[in-house]
Amino acid sequence: MEQYSTIILSGVVFGTLARLLMLRNDYRLYPGYPHGYVTHISLGFIAAALGSVAIPALAEKDFTAVTFLALAAQQFREIRNMERESLARLEERELVPRGFDYIEGIAKVFESRNYLVMATSLLVSGITFFQDIYWGMAAGVLALAIALKFMGGETVGEIATVQAAHLHFEGAFLKADEVVLMNLGLKEARERILKEGLAVRITPNDDNARLTLHNPGQRQAIIHTVATLLGTKIEIGEYEFTPIARKNLDSGEICIAMVPNEPDIECMIEAVKRTPVLESAKRKPLSNSIGRLAAD
Amino acid sequence: MSIVALVVTEDSKKKVLPGGTPVFIASNAEEQQKLAHNLSRVLGAMAHDLENEIIFIVKH
Numbered sequence: 614m615e616q617y618s619t620i621i622l623s624g625v626v627f628g629t630l631a632r633l634l635m636l637r638n639d640y641r642l643y644p645g646y647p648h649g650y651v652t653h654i655s656l657g658f659i660a661a662a663l664g665s666v667a668i669p670a671l672a673e674k675d676f677t678a679v680t681f682l683a684l685a686a687q688q689f690r691e692i693r694n695m696e697r698e699s700l701a702r703l704e705e706r707e708l709v710p711r712g713f714d715y716i717e718g719i720a721k722v723f724e725s726r727n728y729l730v731m732a733t734s735l736l737v738s739g740i741t742f743f744q745d746i747y748w749g750m751a752a753g754v755l756a757l758a759i760a761l762k763f764m765g766g767e768t769v770g771e772i773a774t775v776q777a778a779h780l781h782f783e784g785a786f787l788k789a790d791e792v793v794l795m796n797l798g799l800k801e802a803r804e805r806i807l808k809e810g811l812a813v814r815i816t817p818n819d820d821n822a823r824l825t826l827h828n829p830g831q832r833q834a835i836i837h838t839v840a841t842l843l844g845t846k847i848e849i850g851e852y853e854f855t856p857i858a859r860k861n862l863d864s865g866e867i868c869i870a871m872v873p874n875e876p877d878i879e880c881m882i883e884a885v886k887r888t889p890v891l892e893s894a895k896r897k898p899l900s901n902s903i904g905r906l907a908a909d
Numbered sequence: 910m911s912i913v914a915l916v917v918t919e920d921s922k923k924k925v926l927p928g929g930t931p932v933f934i935a936s937n938a939e940e941q942q943k944l945a946h947n948l949s950r951v952l953g954a955m956a957h958d959l960e961n962e963i964i965f966i967v968k969h
Binding site: 797799853 | 942950954957
C-alpha cells in the first residue's frame with residue numbers, strides 16, 4: 614500500500630489533468646479566456662482534491678469525509694446556477710442569442726465535468742490505495758479516456774442532411790425553397806438579402822431527428838453557431854437581417870436564412886452540421902412503441 | 910409585439926380606420942419606403958408590407 618501523500622497526489626494530478634483536457638476553447642469562446650479559464654481550472658482542482666481524499670479518509674475510519682462529497686455536490690450545483698444566471702444576463706444584450714436551452718446545456722456540462730473530475734480522482738486514489746501507483750496511473754489513463762468520451766456528443770450533421778436552399782421573394786415574403794420565412798417591408802432590405810443572403814435546408818434523417826429539430830431551442834442554437842462562425846450583418850435597431858429558421862409543416866424540414874459577413878455557402882453548411890444537438894432538445898419517439906406505430 | 914406606426918399612401922389611407930396607432934401618409938410609393946425606413950430605424954422596429962400599399966412598423 615502506498616503512502617497517503619502518494620495516493621492523494623495521484624488523485625489530484627489525474628483529476629486536474631482531466632479538467633484541463635476537458636477545457637475547450639473554440640469558436641464558442643466558453644469559458645471566456647483568461648479569467649473563465651482560471652475559474653474552471655480552480656474548481657476542477659478543488660473537485661480533484663475532494664475526490665482524492667475520500668478513500669484515505671474512509672481508511673482512517675473518518676466517515677464524516679463522505680459528507681464533504683455531498684457538500685461539494687451542493688457547491689457545484691450552486692455554481693451551475695450562477696453560471697446559468699450570468700450567461701442569461703449576457704444573453705439580453707446579444708444580437709443573435711444562444712437561447713436558454715443552449716445556456717442550460719452549458720451550465721449542466723460545467724457541473725457534470727466537475728463530477729467527472731471528482732470521479733476520476735476518486736478512482737485513481739482508490740486504485741492507488743488498494744494496489745500501487747502504477748495501477749493507479751493506468752486507471753487514471755483509462756478514466757481520462759472515458760472522460761473525453763463523455764465530452765463528445767451528437768451534432769446536427771449526424772441526424773440530418775444539410776444542403777443549400779434557394780432564397781427568393783414572393784411579394785413581400787422571403788422564402789427559402791417553399792418555406793415562408795418572414796415579411797419584409799423595405800425594398801432595399803429585400804434587394805440586399807437577394808444579393809448577399811444565404812440559406813440552407815436541413816432534412817432530418819428520421820422521426821427522432823424531425824422532433825429534435827422542431828425544438829426552437831435547437832434551431833436557435835444552430836442559428837447562433839452559424840452567426841458566430843460566419844458573422845452576420847445585423848445591427849442594434851435594424852432587424853431586417855436577423856437570422857431566421859422556419860419549418861416546412863408537412864415534412865419537418867428546417868430552412869435557415871441569414872446575411873453573413875463571410876458569404877460562403879459551404880462554410881454555412883459545415884457550421885450547421887457541426888452544431889451540437891442539445892440534450893434538452895433531443896427526442897426519441899421511435900424508442901417508444903406508439904412512436905414506432907405512428908411512424909409507419 | 911405591437912404595431913407602432915402605419916405608413917400609407919393617398920390611395921390606401923381609406924383602408925385604415927383610426928384606432929390610436931399613428932398613421933403617416935406618403936404621397937407616393939418612394940416616399941412611403943423612405944418614411945418606413947426612417948421610422949423603423951428611429952423606433953428600433955421592423956417594417957412589414959401588407960401588400961395592399963400599407964406598410965406597418967412592428968416592435969418585435
